Amino acid sequence: MLIGSPKEIKNHEYRVGLTPESAKELVMQGHEVWIETEAGCGIDATDEQYVAAGAKIVDGPDAIFAECEMVVKVKEPQAVERKKLREGQILYTYLHLAPDPEQTKDLVDSGVTAIAYETVTGPRGQLPLLKPMSQVAGRMSVQAGATALEKAHGGRGVLLGGVPGVMPGKVVVIGGGVVGFNAAQMAVGLGADVTILDRDPEVLEKVGTHFEARASTRFSNAANLHDAVCNADLVIGAVLIPGAAAPKLVTRDMLKDMQKGAVLVDVAIDQGGCFETSKPTTHADPTYVVDDIVHYCVANMPGAVARTSTYALNNVTLPHALRIARMGWKDALAADPHLAEGLNVHKGEVTYEAVASELGYDYRPVAELTR
Numbered sequence: 001m002l003i004g005s006p007k008e009i010k011n012h013e014y015r016v017g018l019t020p021e022s023a024k025e026l027v028m029q030g031h032e033v034w035i036e037t038e039a040g041c042g043i044d045a046t047d048e049q050y051v052a053a054g055a056k057i058v059d060g061p062d063a064i065f066a067e068c069e070m071v072v073k074v075k076e077p078q079a080v081e082r083k084k085l086r087e088g089q090i091l092y093t094y095l096h097l098a099p100d101p102e103q104t105k106d107l108v109d110s111g112v113t114a115i116a117y118e119t120v121t122g123p124r125g126q127l128p129l130l131k132p133m134s135q136v137a138g139r140m141s142v143q144a145g146a147t148a149l150e151k152a153h154g155g156r157g158v159l160l161g162g163v164p165g166v167m168p169g170k171v172v173v174i175g176g177g178v179v180g181f182n183a184a185q186m187a188v189g190l191g192a193d194v195t196i197l198d199r200d201p202e203v204l205e206k207v208g209t210h211f212e213a214r215a216s217t218r219f220s221n222a223a224n225l226h227d228a229v230c231n232a233d234l235v236i237g238a239v240l241i242p243g244a245a246a247p248k249l250v251t252r253d254m255l256k257d258m259q260k261g262a263v264l265v266d267v268a269i270d271q272g273g274c275f276e277t278s279k280p281t282t283h284a285d286p287t288y289v290v291d292d293i294v295h296y297c298v299a300n301m302p303g304a305v306a307r308t309s310t311y312a313l314n315n316v317t318l319p320h321a322l323r324i325a326r327m328g329w330k331d332a333l334a335a336d337p338h339l340a341e342g343l344n345v346h347k348g349e350v351t352y353e354a355v356a357s358e359l360g361y362d363y364r365p366v367a368e369l370t371r
Contacts, residue, residue, distance in 0.1 A: 001325040002032045004068030006061035007039035010075045012283035014042025014306030015313065017072035017093065020049040022314045022321070027054035031325050034058050034068060043307040065089075072321060074313065075300055076103055087111025087347060090329050092321060094118055094133075095344055098245045098358040099272030107345045108361070113329055117317060118270075119243045119352055120342035127242060129320075129342075131178050132312035134267075136302040138182030138238065141265045142171070142190065144296050145234040148263040148287055154294045156261035158233045161191035168192050172228045174220065174249060174274065175238035176203040179267050181210075183236045188214045195228050225249060230257040237266040237274040243344075243354035245272040252276045255291040262293055269297045334370035343369075 003026055005017035016039050018026075023033045033055040037047055047057045058064060064071060065084035073093035077085065082103065085091060087110065095116035097104045107114050117129035127134075142160070149155035149169065162168035171187040173180045176198035187194045188211060196207050197220040204217045218224045229235050229250055239246050246268040255277065268274040277290045280299040287296050302309035320339055324332045333340040343351045349364040350356040356363035 001070060001328075002034070002068050003070045003072060003321070003325060004034040004058075004064030005036065005039055005072045006064045006081070007036045008042075008074055008303075009078055009081070010300055010303070013075055013300050013303040015074040015303055015310045016040045016043060016045065016306075017074055018055075018318075018321075019043070019310060019314050020045050020053040020055070022318045023050055023055040024053035025318060025322065026325060029322060029326065032056070034064055036061050036064060043310045070321070070324065072317075074310070075303075076100070077107075079106070082106035082110060085110040085112040089113065090115065090324065092117075092317070092324065094270075096270040097344055097352070097355045098243060099270075101359050104345070104350070104355065104359055104361070108348050108350065111347050112345065113343070113347070114345040115324075115329070115339075115342040116243075116344045116352070117313075117342065119344065120320065121242075121338045123338065127178075129313075129316050132316060133302045133309060134178040134240075135182045136305060136309050136312065137267050138179040138236075139186045140301050140305065141179070141183045141236045141238075141267050142186035142192075142234075144286070144298070144301070145171075145236065145263050145265045146190070148265070148294045148296050149234060149261075151261075153287065154261065154289055155263055156233055156259060160187065160234065169233040170231060171195070171234045171236065172197065172232040173236045173238055174225070174229075175240065175268075176200070176207045176217075177238060177240055179240070180236065180238035181207060183238055183267075184211065184215055187234075187236075192234075195232075197225060197228060220249075226254060226257070229254060231259070232262060233259065234263045234265065237264065237268050237278075239268050239274040240271065241354070243352050245358055246274040248274060248276045250275040250277075252291070255293045258293055260292040263296065264293060265296045267301065269299050273297060330370055333366060340366045340370065 070090040151157035160169040194215040350361040
């Protein structure tokens, strides 16, 4: 199979779909790999390294989109890239379609076969292709929040760890999954006063056992959520409903009860955000203020630590890429029901139920396509 990886063009996105090591694995299994020139520069991977791995370097993205049978990316294709997609082509990347009707329409219209990293499942219901980026984003959320809390960035001027004789900052993490767990780890490590909210008693038990007295847990109902958020210096939104838009848990009305200069970091922004006042921002302009509350809503947080993120991502995406390249998408999905969960769009039809429900498309089960 002819496989291509273009340079990412989203604002301040430095990751790349294939590392030189991944390209070599594909080449060793008999596939041809094309890499756009300087696609790996954000992770310090040179064109020469890709050539040494057996890949071909091509100028610009056009040849990749026009000729490659499978396009491997990191972020969802931007509007200019979506115009280049074609029927019969496999797109393998993060998509996050539920809150993005324009992208969904373009993918449907293109006829492409789009496999989304974030909806591929694991044997115990986990999301293994999303997990490493959730780990990165969770850890980065506390770094970003700590910076936004500085007075020069509009925050309250609170040091999360405090100092002797001064109370530490209060961090509230909404959601105890992978993002929330990693955010709590970082906040606890800094010495902050940490509270984790979730609606699943088993999750609360797990995080409570892990952190013991170093963090508090609370059941996430309306009253507890309001109380925790309004007393927080930093709130991390770490809510995920696989493939669907995130629920709006912190409303605009709640902002007026929060402390002036408090910070909201919405890690769920890729799925529409879990704060009512959230809107996507970029690494170039990461924050904005609503009702005296600082919002950090960067939609590609892991892109800022591109080398770590790319290698962590390739560790989990490459095995499926190898399987798709060897077997073709149809046989690969038929052989692996967990990979089949990743198919979101195929030949003009939406094949992921949560996306179809959210955006009003007819739903076509993957099983009907792989018989």
